[in-house]
Every structure is written in structure tokens, then in C-alpha cells.
Amino acid sequence: MTKQITVRAVGGHEFLALLPQLAGTSLRRSLVCVAFRGSTVIGVLRHDLPRRMADHPVLVAAMVGAVCRIEQAEGVIVTVYTDREYPRSAAAAERRLIERASARLEDAGFEVRDGFIVASTGWGSVIDPTVPVRGRELELIDAAAAELPVLAELAEEPPPPSSDRARAARLRRRLVALREHGSIEWLQRELGGQIDPIELVERVLHEPAATAAQGAWFAELSASAVFRDAIVLQIAFGTSVGEIALQGVAGFSPTGDDAADASLRDASGGSEEFVTELYLGRTRLRPETKRVEAGIEFVERLLVDLPRSYRPGVHCVAGWLHWALGRGSRAGSHLDRALEIDPDHAMARLLDTYLGSGALPEWAFVREDERRELLGGR
Known part of the structure; x- marks a missing residue:
């Protein structure tokens, strides 16, 4: 506060x-x-x-x-x-x-x-x-x-988006097809350029509703620890950070050519330590709230249509995004659901332990004037 x-x-x-x-x-x-x-x-x-x-x-x-x-x-x-x-x-x-x-x-x-x-x-x-x-x-x-005047809207957990049978059925068919025919050729036919995780994340952040193929591919990527970490960091900090997080992943090469993005990639050295510090909130660079809110809206809409067994990784994404905005209770709720489905889910357990210890991100303590300074006056 x-x-x-x-x-x-x-x-x-x-x-x-x-x-x-x-x-x-x-x-x-x-x-x-x-x-x-x-x-x-x-x-x-x-x-x-x-x-x-x-x-x-x-x-x-x-x-x-x-x-x-x-x-x-x-x-x-x-x-x-x-x-x-x-x-x-x-x-x-x-x-x-x-x-x-x-x-x-x-x-x-x-x-x-x-x-x-x-x-x-x-x-x-x-x-x-x-x-x-x-x-x-x-x-x-x-x-x-x-008798108190209302000082602020209480951040009650909103009701989950309602599921749609037809939409859920389309998503389920794409998930099955992805597991059965998930070759590069099939993915390119279904998703076009959005087979690239960076392009996929940007598309789902900026489109009102994702296609069944986009949702299926996002869920599949969220089941992988490497891609899941890159996804949340890209949502929070932008494409350049997503690219840094994916450096070293087989078959991936950065596509951004923006000068500022290139500068950030050079400054980080693409180091694993840089990515880890961001993921654990050990930085005063605050995430972009609008991107995080858009990411939460997408993943929570996706979760209501996903078959139960596909949800733990996406719950981890939702949990981290809520934590990034200081919503510890909502983050914990998502991690609890992930562990109910898969008690041995490694990332859900790690996040649950870390967030449950009371960990707060560094950016929670950044004043607005300091935030503008960190962003070069923007």
C-alpha cells in the first residue's frame, strides 16, 4: 500500500x-x-x-x-x-x-x-x-x-470466468491433436508464426479471445519449466526479457531488433542469474501492470476450459502473476489448486514454499518517482 x-x-x-x-x-x-x-x-x-x-x-x-x-x-x-x-x-x-x-x-x-x-x-x-x-x-x-467511509475498493477475488461447453470441447480436441500430431509442420499449420513462444504470448495478451489452438499450445508450453518461467517473465517485463529467459533453449533464437531490447539483452549477458533474480522478485524494476492484468485475464479464462490434468502449469503461471501484483491470497489459491491436482508438481511446490514464506518482490517498495527513473523518465 x-x-x-x-x-x-x-x-x-x-x-x-x-x-x-x-x-x-x-x-x-x-x-x-x-x-x-x-x-x-x-x-x-x-x-x-x-x-x-x-x-x-x-x-x-x-x-x-x-x-x-x-x-x-x-x-x-x-x-x-x-x-x-x-x-x-x-x-x-x-x-x-x-x-x-x-x-x-x-x-x-x-x-x-x-x-x-x-x-x-x-x-x-x-x-x-x-x-x-x-x-x-x-x-x-x-x-x-x-459507519466507515469507503477508502478503496476491496480486492475481493472475482468469480471465475464461466466455461462454455463448445469452447471447452474445441480446446480439448486441439490438446489431443497436439499430443498425437505435434510435429513442427502440424504446429505451423495450426498456429502459423505463433509457434514461436514469444509471438504466442504477445498475441494472447493483445487479443480479446484466444483460439483453441493458441490455448492448447500455451497450456503445453506451461507444462515445461523452462517455457513457463519465460512466459511469466515476458508477460511481466516484455519480449526482450522473454527472449533472455529462452536463450539456450534448443531451436530458439531471439527475434527482437528493437534497440532498447538489444541493450537489455546485452546488459543481462543472457545470464541465468539475471532471469532467476527477476523470477524471485529481486529487482526494483517493476512489472508492467497492464500486461500482467491481461495475462491473468487470459490464463484464468483458459483454466476454466482446460481438462483438469492440464491445469497445474497454468495455475503456476496465474499464481506468479498475482504475486507480482501483491495478491498473495489469490496466488496461494492457484498454487493450492495445482497441488490438489498434482501433489508432486515441482514448480507448484517451490512457488508455494517461496510465496508462503512471506517473500515480497523488491518492486513492491519502489516509489513512483524511482520507478520513472528506473525506466529512464518514462
Whole structure:
């Protein structure tokens, strides 16, 4: 979150009523850290709760590291959202997580102003000795939320696109034909110049609806780790980065001749390290939001028509793209679906572990003026 908002909430229930609007999303199974300068909110960080307590130290380290990079942050409030009952015991996982996070934040020089737990049966502050055993009533938060002005649209997960039987049948026929007759000649006849992964990605980003052949070839490429990584990076950063990611792949040669693209390829040296840093978000070069949104729209429309066994790779693409825009919950949802279909899917497992650790991309902390500077004033 980049908008600065002065908070004048006088009670914990009022702060918690405001928090989903500050975060820009509904909050479930989350660790949320709000950073303040005085009474002004200058940053909101949200992480998915890990499934195991053993992963809490990694999560807290990631969160504290992120808070340390928020300029001029002085104080913080930590909140845990859980779908379990309000914890009565001091040894409960939610209380221990807040204690661990608070200790690490204080060690880093921040004033921890409060810690809240919002559970399925109640809520409370961990520093308030008057909280009932079962927590305070959730209706207090709901009532305060109803009186708040709307600061922003909540990023609720939209309903998935509806499937179409005829469209799904055409896609299924192309997938079967691709597996049976997937020679270069067949692909060229079906796709023309779009057999090239770079051309295919650009076409599906800029056309309202893909053909069955395009969807089938995209799904097939997404099943390959090398092509899948190149696809998400091309969607996020453009064709030149896609070409860099594909260098060394048999049968592929860069086709771009734009001077800026050539400069980027030269600067990267086509190195595997460069691609890895981009993929893990260890760069301050922010993805192009419109391209990422277009990519999400395409892959989520494709997923509803794909046969189940073909979906894990495409779910990985969707998960990474959501993560690139800071939508950790939606990213996690796609990875969960991939692992439900194929529990041994290597990339889904790796992404689930990495994103579940609370990893945030470097570009999440880039100010608008710095972003323009990185892009040469554009």
C-alpha cells in the first residue's frame, strides 16, 4: 500500500474495521503489519499464515525485513487473522506468532503499539488484560465498518470466468491433436508464426479471445519449466526479457531488433542469474501492470476450459502473476489448486514454499518517482 492515511481510531474495533480497507483486500488467515509515522499509516504488509508453526520464524524474518525497508516507519501494529476459535491459551500459535513478531520488530527499533487477534469467534488485543476468555464480539468490528467511509475498493477475488461447453470441447480436441500430431509442420499449420513462444504470448495478451489452438499450445508450453518461467517473465517485463529467459533453449533464437531490447539483452549477458533474480522478485524494476492484468485475464479464462490434468502449469503461471501484483491470497489459491491436482508438481511446490514464506518482490517498495527513473523518465 502506498497511499498515506491518518488514522484517528479510538478503539481496537475501529482500527480493525478500517484494516481491510488499508490493506486493500479482505483478510483471512493472514499476518498483517501496519507501519506508522506518527499517526499516519505509511505501509501495510500482508502475509499468508503458514500451515506449520515451524515456518513462523521464516515468516517473521520476511515481515521484519520488509518493514525495515519502509522509509520513515516508526511504529507498527501487528494483527493475526485466523479461521480458528479465539485462542485462550498463552501458548496458542496465534499468540506466540505475535510475540515473536513483536520481539523482532522491537529489536529492529520499531515501537510495537499493539497486537490483535481476529478469530472466527471473537477478537482481542494481546496487551489488554480485560479481554474476555472467548474474545470480544465480532459484531463490534462489523458495526464500526458499516459507519466507515469507503477508502478503496476491496480486492475481493472475482468469480471465475464461466466455461462454455463448445469452447471447452474445441480446446480439448486441439490438446489431443497436439499430443498425437505435434510435429513442427502440424504446429505451423495450426498456429502459423505463433509457434514461436514469444509471438504466442504477445498475441494472447493483445487479443480479446484466444483460439483453441493458441490455448492448447500455451497450456503445453506451461507444462515445461523452462517455457513457463519465460512466459511469466515476458508477460511481466516484455519480449526482450522473454527472449533472455529462452536463450539456450534448443531451436530458439531471439527475434527482437528493437534497440532498447538489444541493450537489455546485452546488459543481462543472457545470464541465468539475471532471469532467476527477476523470477524471485529481486529487482526494483517493476512489472508492467497492464500486461500482467491481461495475462491473468487470459490464463484464468483458459483454466476454466482446460481438462483438469492440464491445469497445474497454468495455475503456476496465474499464481506468479498475482504475486507480482501483491495478491498473495489469490496466488496461494492457484498454487493450492495445482497441488490438489498434482501433489508432486515441482514448480507448484517451490512457488508455494517461496510465496508462503512471506517473500515480497523488491518492486513492491519502489516509489513512483524511482520507478520513472528506473525506466529512464518514462
